[in-house]
Amino acid sequence: MHPLITYIDINLYTALQVVLLGFIGGILSGFIGSGGAFFMTPGMMNLGVDGVISVASNITHKFGKAMVGSRKHAAAGNVDKKLAAYMLITAVIGIQIAVGINSHLFKGGGGGHGAGGSAGANLYISLVFATILSAVAISMLRDVLNSRGNGEEDGGPSMKIAEFFSKLNLPPVIYFNVADTKISLWVLMAGGISTGYLAGTIGVGGFIGVPAMIYVFGVPTAVATGTELFLALFMGAYGAISYAYQGFVDIRLTMLLYLGSLIGIHLGVYGVKVVNERYIRIVTSLIILLCVFSRIIAIPVYLRQLGFIQYLPQYDRYFNMGSKFFLFASGISGAMVILLKVVSAYRQRRKIQKTLLVIKKPNEPMAGMERAA
């Protein structure tokens, strides 16, 4: 075994917690359209799993899940394989950069104090996580609030950035048939490398990949989601192979995550069908912000382990508890809100089997009858 790798013991209680993480992550993933790693990765870290093992196990889990999900999207015509191929080539570079940095920081050690050699990698992952996801959540919230201010009824994504890049017209420009958009190869490369880097660093490639496709490339939302999932299949496979080669994948965690996530994802997707877009965006951004806050609370622990700040080690547990509390609060409350919507929609479906029939006869008032109510 790698001298620095410490796998956690998995008993029934731990296993149930991981399944719960998977279930909540699955619901959020199905509802938000991302991989759910923003919840599952820090959730596993809070259970004592090293950051790099959390990322590796989650990216492996994402690989299998993307395979199942992308088949459904492909059947619905939402996958632009040409765009995915271009993104993949550049994303692999990004993943390789991420795996290299994570691995280097992990092997570089972190100063002990129960942190194994992972404090440096944990700090790095947490900082990237907090920065990127704060930006995503805030821009999403701003978009929704702005659309209300403008009197728009639904918060569709702004196309200003996509318009700006399309006007740049940096050759070579490539046309993508399914997405029905033209993108400069240079813009495509930047988007692909960023997506790969984030997928490899924090396992949340979809959080940059989907917005990049929508906002920067001008791809329709459904095609962006389908293409990202198709891309995630290959990126996940590449990430899983890379991390497994280094011995970081804990397949037990991956299997337990599946137990929860593949049920949760169905419920989340069902929720999307019955909740309006504006509500989805608000719930999503608030959940992400709470997750970010949870990760920020854990950062002092890594800083102390690395010797950047000084305080008594026994205070670590308070930071960890606070971090765990906010993470589970965000996930559980978000999942509960979505589940409530799912249950109420499920019950409502029973009531909506009705056709109102109104027959107009000459010189008579309309005769209406409701069938099958």
Add this chain to the structure above:
Amino acid sequence: MISSLYQGGREELAQALADKARWPLLTREELQEQAKQYGIRVGRLEVSMIKRPPYSEKLAREKKLYLAFLTSALCRKALEGNLVYSGRAGHLLLPGVNNRLRVGLTAPLDIRIQRTAKSLDILPEQAESYLMQLDEDIAKWIHHIHHAPGQDPNQYDVFFNLENTTVPNAAEILHNIAQLPEYQATAASTRMLKNLYLGAEAELRLITDEKTRALDLKVQAENQVVTVTYPPHNEKISAAIPEVLADLEGCREIQCTMAETNILWVQERFSAESENFQQVVHLAQRWGAAVELMRLISPEDSVADVNDIDEQSAYTFGRRECPLEDDGGVEDDDPEAAVNDGGLGAAMEELINQGRCGGGHTVCGGYDKILERVRGDDDYALVVVGDMFLSKGQSTRTRRTRELAMSIRDRLKAPVITAEELKSRFLFGKSQALSFLGYTVILCLIYAAAFMNQDAILTFLSGPIHQHTKWLAPLVIVLFVPFIAYLYGSVTGLALKLINID
């Protein structure tokens, strides 16, 4: 219906034809002016469409309003008699009306540049870049409004290049073609126009009325019956629909169905007692969907196989008389018509009883006619291609139905399946129950084996074996993980299908 790009000669040709045939001329510019007076913000819609807008309810409503206005105005005029229309995409208007003559027009670029320079009083270089930009914008407009490519030859009956043909000669040719029997009004084409007119009028009323303007609607009309479907979140305001449509001329029945989504069911003949009907309705009830019936009559039945082509059909590539029973224009309460509608009326009646009616219509032709009918409105959760080509043998029928489904699948964004696939993919039967049990047992065994041998697994993944053969762990993971995901994904999918959550 004459279409061309800017300065492509459509105005001149339309005017020449109208003069020659003494038919009224209607131009896009006139309709735009009328639309503006009606309160439609056409300029804003154009800018929004050209800028590749994201989907928004407001924009979708504006687009629906514009198309309904155009359809209503054109149908009203066309029902009065022959008509010449010129516009950017006139050939895409009035889908399903078989006697329209769709004319495409192009002119050499240098002539278009000269005409543009003269018309706008600018230099030829400026005119060229102006034309390039305008052509691109028009292509975007056609794409977003009509969901069709710009100048696809398949969309026209006749296409002229004015490089070698003069406008008067082109008008002469068109006038002669318009006299052919294929382009004369029939009872079927008149009925189609009336359906389109009624549907457009109903939609205009519902979109512009204060009480119903916030509704997210799907409106269609067939045989004086207006069908409206609306989502559950519009339930409170939906009560106003009959009130708004109360005095709509030519409407004898209104069907309003609340539905989360729509299922389009294409079939040659419908029967409420058939297994297909039960399965589609069962799925619709589970999904809260409205079922839209499309009776497809294939006039090319006789050219199904090369050996079948007879002398007459060798000269006919689809535009032959549709074998639809002609009711001679008598549509009201005609029991004979109800008998001859391929079971459409009875199936719709049963759907109304089940509360799942999303309307019904008859289309004559192949997959292209289906696409033409649903173009721009293809927000179906599922398209089911049921029993088709009933006059053929079992194997030919199966093959051609599958081919038809594939042709539609390639061109529609919605999932398209045949009736045979419906049960296996969306319903829970005996084979699904067996798969569920089998997969569950295999999964339990795998999980039990994995968690009873945790140390061995971890040693394999990063212990001495891994140190010696580093490629082995990635290989096992890349094979094992998709297998588990597939197995467990199937189990959860089937379990949720069993309890009607999918």
